[in-house]
Amino acid sequence: xxxxxEDLKIxxxxxxLSATPIAFMTFDFMFPNISFPxxxxxxxxxxxxxxxxxxxxxxxxxxxxxxxMTVITYVALGYTLAVVFYSVPYTVYxxxxxxxxxxxxxxxxxTILLLFFFVLGGFIGTIFGQMIRDSIQKEETGLxxxxxxxxxxxxxEELESR
Amino acid sequence: xxxxxxxxxxxxxxSLYLALSVFFLAGGLWxxxxxxxxxxxxxxxxxxxxxxxxxxxxxxxxxxxxxIDAVNPTQFRLNIVSLDWSVYLxxxxxxxxxxxxxAHVYVGSTIGANVSSGRTQTYSYAAFVSNPxxxxxxxxxxxxxxxxxxxxxxxxxxxxxxxxxxxxxDDFTHNYDTEEYLNELVTIDTRYIxxxxx
Numbered sequence: 430x431x432x433x434x435e436d437l438k439i440x441x442x443x444x445x446l447s448a449t450p451i452a453f454m455t456f457d458f459m460f461p462n463i464s465f466p467x468x469x470x471x472x473x474x475x476x477x478x479x480x481x482x483x484x485x486x487x488x489x490x491x492x493x494x495x496x497x498m499t500v501i502t503y504v505a506l507g508y509t510l511a512v513v514f515y516s517v518p519y520t521v522y523x524x525x526x527x528x529x530x531x532x533x534x535x536x537x538x539x540t541i542l543l544l545f546f547f548v549l550g551g552f553i554g555t556i557f558g559q560m561i562r563d564s565i566q567k568e569e570t571g572l573x574x575x576x577x578x579x580x581x582x583x584x585x586e587e588l589e590s591r
Numbered sequence: 592x593x594x595x596x597x598x599x600x601x602x603x604x605x606s607l608y609l610a611l612s613v614f615f616l617a618g619g620l621w622x623x624x625x626x627x628x629x630x631x632x633x634x635x636x637x638x639x640x641x642x643x644x645x646x647x648x649x650x651x652x653x654x655x656x657x658x659i660d661a662v663n664p665t666q667f668r669l670n671i672v673s674l675d676w677s678v679y680l681x682x683x684x685x686x687x688x689x690x691x692x693x694a695h696v697y698v699g700s701t702i703g704a705n706v707s708s709g710r711t712q713t714y715s716y717a718a719f720v721s722n723p724x725x726x727x728x729x730x731x732x733x734x735x736x737x738x739x740x741x742x743x744x745x746x747x748x749x750x751x752x753x754x755x756x757x758x759x760x761d762d763f764t765h766n767y768d769t770e771e772y773l774n775e776l777v778t779i780d781t782r783y784i785x786x787x788x789x
Contacts, residue, residue, distance in 0.1 A: 446612050447612070452615070452616075453616070456619055456623065462777065463622060464618070485608045488604055510619070514622070517626060518630035
């Protein structure tokens with residue numbers, strides 16, 4: 430997979446657009462009682478939202494492999510951001526963390542399932558995004574090049590008269 | 592230049608998703624700060640100014656009193672689940688009854704009490720020990736202590752007061768049966784025992 434400068438820019442843009450919802454959903458899944466607005470651990474809602482979040486990478490990127498790679502990068506960045514949110518009591522509020530391995534292992538154990546949903550939903554979202562882009566392009570092409578009456582297919586009567 | 596071209600080409604989608612992204616970023620930061628405040632509340636809610644009292648009444652009964660302040664400096668209301676006060680004497684030389692229980696008051700969540708944000712709530716208790724059997728156990732302890740060189744009286748015996756303050760932080764509802772880690776997150780469980788808090 431060879432990436433050009435424009436591909437990297439598209440990846441970066443799509444990653445920045447889609448990473449924060451992933452971070453929020455992950456954190457919300459960990460603490461549905463204190464986060465707002467909460468999805469209350471509704472996996473169907475998480476999955477549908479991850480499809481929606483995957484759409485811009487498929488819509489903006491022309492290459493499918495770039496779109497797929499973008500899904501991986503924004504899920505990774507979003508999950509990392511969620512870990513940063515999870516660390517707030519010990520970074521912002523200066524509390525002392527005991528047994529950090531267990532603390533982060535708990536987060537990983539509870540939210541690991543979501544990574545699968547985010548990646549799968551993201552891939553499906555890119556497909557939808559590409560379909561929408563192709564549909565819009567087809568529509569635009571149709572408007573730019575209206576049908577020429579001369580090139581219209583002949584009707585049965587016209588054929589018979591000839 | 593290429594970036595501008597990308598934006599110009601897809602400005603509607605990019606603007607919509609940018610708004611969505613900012614919304615979720617704001618929600619994430621807000622939630623993370625609330626989470627930090629909740630975790631910090633577990634260390635800032637304290638029990639202070641405990642006053643233990645004992646008095647011998649003219650009818651020979653013993654009056655035990657206890658006052659303590661629950662200080663809530665946090666931004667959250669504390670919904671009390673239970674308050675538990677007990678007084679006892681430890682008699683480590685007795686194999687059959689190492690603890691002489693004198694008073695025990697338990698108040699459950701049905702009282703619907705709470706400690707408002709930034710407030711201090713004082714809890715006062717009093718109990719009377721008039722049962723001859725219990726008083727006789729205390730006197731037995733005092734006699735044994737005297738034989739060991741301690742000059743305790745009914746009023747100066749080393750009574751131990753224990754107080755447990757158990758509350759939920761605000762109204763962060765969740766599934767209390769399956770999400771046990773969230774129970775711990777929103778729980779304030781602090782205790783006072785004669786000599787200090789835990």
